[in-house]
Amino acid sequence: MEKDLSILTERQREVYFLRQQGLTCKCIGEELHLSVSAVSLHLRNAQRRFRQYQAFQEEKKRDGQTVAFSISRIELALIIEGLVLLGEKMHREIGGRNIRSDWQGRMPYRALAADALLTRAQLALYGKVIHTGILE
Incomplete structure (x- = not known):
């Protein structure tokens, strides 16, 4: 390699x-x-x-591997709420700077995953994005 x-x-x-x-x-x-x-x-x-x-x-x-996991609408709404709070926490921790992740993990890779999940969850539940992404 x-x-x-x-x-x-x-x-x-x-x-x-x-x-x-x-x-x-x-x-x-x-x-x-x-x-x-x-x-x-x-x-x-x-x-x-x-x-x-x-x-x-x-x-x-x-x-990045997918998992099969059944979830109700209220559970998905709770996950969205938690992701929004996580995004706010991440922004506070870095002083509001635009956050990106690199291979060294200077910014948590989980920020990218949480941002993508927040968008997907909102589209699945509401049909549109209501809360801006974590990386915004």
């Missing part, structure tokens, strides 16, 4: 690319004017980012 180098910092990409070409940490350090320990640190951080990214992608895929 080819790794997505765009998730790395510029320096991590440089170090990783040179290492993939077979250069030693010492040679990489000399070429980039870094200590051997700095090169090793960049490589460890790059590997950690790859692992985090892979785990995020697997979680996203798993979380």
Whole structure:
């Protein structure tokens, strides 16, 4: 599996690319004017980012699987109410900034899922969107 180098910092990409070409940490350090320990640190951080990214992608895929779950209209209305409150809480926590999620989870991936669920639940119950989304 080819790794997505765009998730790395510029320096991590440089170090990783040179290492993939077979250069030693010492040679990489000399070429980039870094200590051997700095090169090793960049490589460890790059590997950690790859692992985090892979785990995020697997979680996203798993979380995207549908489940069969019967629910009444009142239960759906309660879920909508809870999602609206969750959205308000998220906005308070981040100071009202526009929230987005990235692979590092700087903003909870659950915000994206909650936003999509709020929209779908309202369309199913009311036939239209009444409450703006969590990410609005």
